[in-house]
Amino acid sequence: MIRLVNLTKVFKSRQGEKYVAKKIDAIFPTGSSVALLGRNGAGKSTLLHMIAGNILPTSGQILSDGTISWPVGYAGSFHKELTGEQNVRFIARIYGMDTEAMCDFVSHFADVGPHFRQPFRTYSSGMRARLAFGTSMAIPFGTYLIDEVTAVGDTKFKRKSKFLLKARLRGASAIFVSHSSSTLRDFCDAGAVLENGKLTFYPDLEEAIAHHEESMAE
Structure with missing residues (x-):
């Protein structure tokens, strides 16, 4: 509630x-x-x-x-100089998630390929949205x-x-x-x-x- x-x-x-x-x-x-x-x-x-x-x-x-989740798909809190993987690992630690399992899930779901290990600032708007959505869905919010x-x-x-x-x-x-x-x-x-x-x-x-x-x- x-x-x-x-x-x-x-x-x-x-x-x-x-x-x-x-x-x-x-x-x-x-x-x-x-x-x-x-x-x-x-x-x-x-x-x-x-x-x-x-x-x-x-x-x-x-x-x-x-x-409560952040707005699903919102990428404003991702650090632009960190890679997609580093951002996901950081969020996983904040929420007490298994970092390896969460990285595997997000990488597979977002389907950004080798960009997962490249700086977030290099992502297109679509790639940012996919990574953000996958990260949101990896955490079981109420x-x-x-x-x-x-x-x-x-x-x-x-x-x-x-x-x-x-x-x-x-x-x-x-x-x-x-x-x-x-x-x-x-x-x-x-x-x-x-x-x-x-x-x-x-x-x-x-x-x-x-x-x-x-x-x-x-």
Whole structure:
């Protein structure tokens, strides 16, 4: 379970204040895959990064009774001068994983070939995304944070990623951001709509999608 308590996030600029979250109180239930919906710029990715701990809220709390992934496929925390293998080994040690087993898994899944032992800065954007996704899937988190990750890679990699992600979610929760309603219907059973700093949770995914589509039509 993930609980947001009076959660507020505001960005200040010369144009004024922009609220991503405004005193949000919400619960993401254990065992549920929740579609996070909202317009472009509503703050969905920012909310995911706050839940992951990468961005601090302005005020309020995020409480959890389990482990939470970083946003799946996010490569921003990889050190550009280390090789892919060295990055994976470092993350494995942080999370108490078997380093050799995790390197074998990620190397095979990401399929970056000899680049696995080359500096991360030499990777293409697709290679970075594949390495990041494979690293995320190598660790058994209680909740996976997923931001458009199924759009990464060629058809073969997308199919492989979808199969593995579904396998992981059989025993875990998820908060899932995607602009594809069919993808959300494929993975999620509940939904939450973020608009104007407010979050509305729906146990029924179709109700959340209907709310979002009505908002987009206005």
